[in-house]
Amino acid sequence: MKSELSNEPMRVGVKASRAYEVLIGRGLIDQAGQRIRAVSNAKKAVIVSDDVVFPLYGALLESSLGKSGIESAAYVFYHGEDGKSLQNYASLLEFMSDMRLNRDDLLLSLGGGVAGDLGGFAASTFLRGIGFVQVPTSLLADVDSSVGGKTAVNLPSGKNRAGSFYQPMLVLCDTAALETLPEREYANGCAEIVKYGMIGDEALFDKIASRPVKENYAKVIRACVEMKKRFVEQDERDRGVRALLNFGHTVGHAVEKLSEYRVPHGRAVAIGMACVTRAAVRKGLCEESTAERLEALLTSYGLPCETACDSASLAEACLSDKKAVNGGVNLIMPERIGACRALYVPSNEMIDWISAGRKNG
Numbered sequence: 242m243k244s245e246l247s248n249e250p251m252r253v254g255v256k257a258s259r260a261y262e263v264l265i266g267r268g269l270i271d272q273a274g275q276r277i278r279a280v281s282n283a284k285k286a287v288i289v290s291d292d293v294v295f296p297l298y299g300a301l302l303e304s305s306l307g308k309s310g311i312e313s314a315a316y317v318f319y320h321g322e323d324g325k326s327l328q329n330y331a332s333l334l335e336f337m338s339d340m341r342l343n344r345d346d347l348l349l350s351l352g353g354g355v356a357g358d359l360g361g362f363a364a365s366t367f368l369r370g371i372g373f374v375q376v377p378t379s380l381l382a383d384v385d386s387s388v389g390g391k392t393a394v395n396l397p398s399g400k401n402r403a404g405s406f407y408q409p410m411l412v413l414c415d416t417a418a419l420e421t422l423p424e425r426e427y428a429n430g431c432a433e434i435v436k437y438g439m440i441g442d443e444a445l446f447d448k449i450a451s452r453p454v455k456e457n458y459a460k461v462i463r464a465c466v467e468m469k470k471r472f473v474e475q476d477e478r479d480r481g482v483r484a485l486l487n488f489g490h491t492v493g494h495a496v497e498k499l500s501e502y503r504v505p506h507g508r509a510v511a512i513g514m515a516c517v518t519r520a521a522v523r524k525g526l527c528e529e530s531t532a533e534r535l536e537a538l539l540t541s542y543g544l545p546c547e548t549a550c551d552s553a554s555l556a557e558a559c560l561s562d563k564k565a566v567n568g569g570v571n572l573i574m575p576e577r578i579g580a581c582r583a584l585y586v587p588s589n590e591m592i593d594w595i596s597a598g599r600k601n602g
């Protein structure tokens with residue numbers, strides 16, 4: 242007889258400005274109603290989801306909520322980054338007003354990081370804050386965006402320019418949902434997992450090098466969430482150690498921006514990690530083998546290690562990053578697999594660092 246406990250999800254508790262649990266396992270969408278009931282008295286919920294994810298998992302979620310006495314309505318938007326537009330955010334707030342949600346009610350984000358960021362920002366601002374539950378369905382959202390409380394929408398002048406820190410009250414990572422994830426989105430999520438290995442967990446790095454992430458979802462997601470939790474608990478508002486999570490992201494954001502967001506985030510971060518690591522090798526900050534192992538792992542997940550953008554444009558785009566300080570940027574540099582540190586690069590040295598990070602530089 243199969244033990245009931247074997248179906249129990251893994252749990253990671255996060256103690257930030259709000260304490261909450263991240264549950265990881267199969268079948269959590271189907272159990273959402275009872276899981277949410279354990280932390281909320283809500284009578285109503287708005288489900289925020291895109292037009293790809295909602296048809297796949299929306300009915301299951303609504304039926305589970307209904308069984309626990311939570312009446313729901315869905316706000317479904319066209320998939321993709323444009324979901325984080327101010328217009329979409331405004332119409333979601335109007336939808337919530339029409340539903341007459343009150344402060345005890347809930348917003349559930351069902352989907353990838355776009356549904357999570359948009360929904361989280363709406364939950365944090367509607368009536369100055371209503372209950373918020375993350376139900377991530379992309380690998381990137383499982384390991385990164387659903388945990389930690391950063392919410393955002395995009396402004397015409399830049400990505401994630403309007404946002405808040407607003408922790409969810411529960412995160413349900415249903416690994417069964419990953420079965421429908423397209424290969425390209427799988428690879429994007431894997432880029433962030435490689436990042437966790439690089440910044441703080443060599444064993445995770447080795448684990449995903451020897452066995453594909455998709456054969457071991459729950460344990461890999463748990464390792465990433467545990468690491469993110471540690472950074473968030475120490476530095477919820479991103480003024481210190483949380484910056485290490487930015488490894489590969491300064492150059493990655495530059496690649497995204499120069500491609501006008503045609504290069505997806507995960508692929509851009511892969512390029513950023515490879516570029517910074519090559520630069521670190523050439524500047525004597527880490528061993529050649531660190532760059533070789535990183536590139537081999539990224540390549541094995543079908544991720545790129547170089548971009549066609551020229552170094553001058555890349556350097557300029559890095560310096561316009563929203564995290565730029567005093568004209569320069571704190572680049573997260575690897576020391577070895579599993580350890581990184583921040584290094585301030587002033588604006589006049591940026592081009593030199595980027596050039597050092599080029600494959601044929």
Ligand SMILES: NC(=O)c1ccc[n+]([C@@H]2O[C@H](COP(=O)([O-])OP(=O)(O)OC[C@H]3O[C@@H](n4cnc5c(N)ncnc54)[C@H](O)[C@@H]3O)[C@@H](O)[C@H]2O)c1
Nearest residue numbers: 293320321353354355356378379381386391418421422426
């Ligand atoms: N808040 C944070 O801390 C944080 C961290 C990292 C990224 N982000 C944000 O997250 C966003 C990127 O997230 P993303 O990559 O999940 O993008 P996304 O939400 O657009 O999802 C990617 C694509 O996968 C589809 N999809 C998702 N789950 C699926 C499933 N189970 N089956 C089939 N298709 C599925 C979606 O419809 C979409 O087309 C960006 O806007 C980024 O800024 C936020």
Ligand SMILES: [Zn+2]
Nearest residue numbers: 433490506510
């Ligand atoms: Zn990222």
